[in-house]
Amino acid sequence: MGNGYAGKILRVDLTAGTVSEIETEQYREWGGGHGMGSAIFWDLCADKTISGFDPANVITIMSSPLAGTLAPSASRLEIQGIGVQSTPEWFTRSNMGGRFATMMKFAGWDGIVLEGAASKPTWIEIENDRVVLRDAETDGLWGLDTYDTQERIWNLQVANSDGWREIGTKSGERAALQSAVITIGPSGEKKSRVGALIHDAGNAAAQGGFGGVWGAKNLKAISVIGSKDIDVADAAALLNARFSAREDLGVNVDEPKDGFGWARFSGNPSPAVMYPMPTDVGSRPQACQSCISSCRARFSDGLGNESSCEETYFYFFADMMYNQGQTTPTVRYSAEMVQRLGINVYEIDHGLNWLYHLYQEGIAGVGKQVDIDLPWDTYGSREFIETYQRMVADREGAGDILAEGMWRAAEHWGRLEEDTASGVLHYSYWGLPEHGYDPRAEAYWGWGSILGDRDINEHDFNNLFWKPSIAKWYGIPSWMEAEEFVTKFAERMLPFDPDPMMLDFSEDGMYSEGQVKLTAWHRHYTRFWKESALYCDYRFADFYSPKTEDRGGFTPEGEPLFWNAVTGDGMSFTDGMELGRRIWNLDNAIWTIQGRHRDMVKYSEYLYEVPYGGHLYGPYWMPTFEDGTWDYRLVTGRVIDRERMEDVKTMFYELEGWDVSTGWPTRETLEGVDLGHVADTLEAAGKLGGE
């Protein structure tokens, strides 16, 4: 098929124990990643109203044409299917970096589709065209943690004395690298709703509970290695684009102050860890394939290798508290344990805060309302976090309840209503944990999540909070004044008019047409450029840069530049946005079939009742337009206004061309994005929106 695509998608029927192929060409119109995943799910998952644990759930694992090429920070993987973490169980997505997408492409596969459930623990070994379903028990994988599983698989795959391994039947099918493996840990094996998929040391796809879904399918791991070509449309253009991306836009790691802490494409290769980097052990940067930067580290004691962000943070304060204000290696230890056990860190983080609060209130403890046996007097120690994590992963004692996710656990213990009204259980949308970018402050994050299926976890606009807030916290001048900052963003938000009012985070701004447009732009942008083309959330979108004369970023030129060099498509940024809108429409059609209705689109109670207190790290400053001027202002102290939220929903549905009373897609809109057949299905189900 060429030009970025391997040409085939692997289809595995776990029930029958057979494999077959889908021609990628059949789904080429969707670009890759999420678009292809949604389209395949639409076609292959006959009953979309089933539970995610049902063997008939279809899981797609898709790469993009950019994976394995020189496109910067785009060798990622999109995983979709019916998730088991949210309430209700929406069709959902998760995403990971690392080496898997690249290896899968080199093996000749653009993606993998999983159907059915194996009758016994199974793992899948892919070496180029050779695909074998192997016994995970006989091979000693079942029961292992995620690190041990991967090392065991590598030990089963032995190289020649020259360091190269024969991976096919033809001569020349050789690879010097080890296979890339995605696996579940004990948590997934126990069909936990907080089970994650883990690859290498620190790549996790945890949202959606796909670890538990694999467990229900009796699937322990997929290992892949390949030695095939990925053709590109214009090799010289691709090389030139990457040369200049590094010189003109990327950070020069050798030049003092060339980097820029909070920039994206041109950001420093600093590890995204939330604790002070240890100075008593050695470390290096560690990056996903073809990344222009790096955001993780590996250490000379090997502890917490590749962990970043939330997993490095969730036990940080407890560790400090326990150790008289010092951080200890326990933070990295607890991060590594999350990866090894394969647990969704957001769940156990928010869960731990909630349980600790209940313990302090005398509600949680042995024989109490929340009957749980944890060594609370050692909270902050290794012993404590080990006991807690093992309990969740192994479903021991109260862990059996916690493995259902904290929302369901609260329901089980009769705490849901009270604790979501007070906000002690910090779960904002669809029974899922809030992300730290609060809907009461960073409105579009909340709107995107509640109008979709999950915590969006897309950081494109977060620097509108981080940059001014950090400047305020430390009393340093802002790098860019508010008006210039929002203008830089708005100018790059094609195909919308460059209206800075989209970035107005004043209280009125939260409910404005501008914020609704921002929400829609974000849904369309991420659906294609970040989840289908699979540019990394950490490096894109790039709205401003310290490296360009006008301080404008790589977006919207960068995304299509690499896409076109690889695929030869001649796609514009706006074409990608349109495709993103098409994918977003298909997703909404799936949710509609699953039972989505406008009336369900509601936050948890605390967001309407409890004024927002600010970010954990400090007060929340954002650009606002008030009294005729732009400035960075405090956005704390707010609640969501129920009526104005209804206005937002109405405006959003109107903007998307969806039925205002139900939120369902209309025929006109679906036909406008060439999804007439989807409209037919909705109509037959009695779920097509009125015009």
Place this chain on the structure above:
Amino acid sequence: MSDIKDVNPAEDGARGLSRRQFMGGIGALGALGVIGGAVAQVFLLPDEVIAYPVSGGFLLVDQKKCSGCSTCMAACAIAHHGAANHSLSRIQITQNPFKAFPYDIDPVQCWQCDECVQACPTGAMHVDPETGVRTVDQLRCIGCLRCVAACPRAVSAVQWSEEGHASQKCDLCLDTPYMDDEGGIDGRRACESVCPMRAIKFTTDLPEQTEDGYSPNLRTENWASFGYVADIEG
């Protein structure tokens, strides 16, 4: 779950390369400087040790600065073959995510020794008379893979190319039909130009050698500002 514990870097670090293996090819003598300027292909020294002219250029990779992104591998294959394929990259960045730094990554680039040249029965693997770069004449390659076996690196820096039906190795980008710029000693090396960590550097000076080959330090003072402690092991 196995215990989470500190890894002993010393145990993990062995690479199984002897000093003799590495030094052997370049003559076991202090005459390298003399040979370096020569254009003749082979010297027969009095003690019957065959020595080849030293390469006119070397690729240095800072093992502690490398992030394992493999962008260099993608660039190498694309510049030479017009397609991405890690198996066709002439630089191999091997890594194990669970190992302790710095032994988690072993960048395997050609050292420009001459074990492969010595092993080749047909002269296909030869020293380029102009540049001293160890290079394959693919038309003369009979596919015996002796060069692949002879390479002293843990993973052979010489590969078998099914496409070319011959072995191949780093040519310092001399022959890169898919790169606009000229490659080679006076040109651009694709891997060096894409490396985001600037962990690859080309030099015409004979690198300082240790048992582990070349282990250059390409980190500037700026490196520590990112949070990495790369010199803890010396």
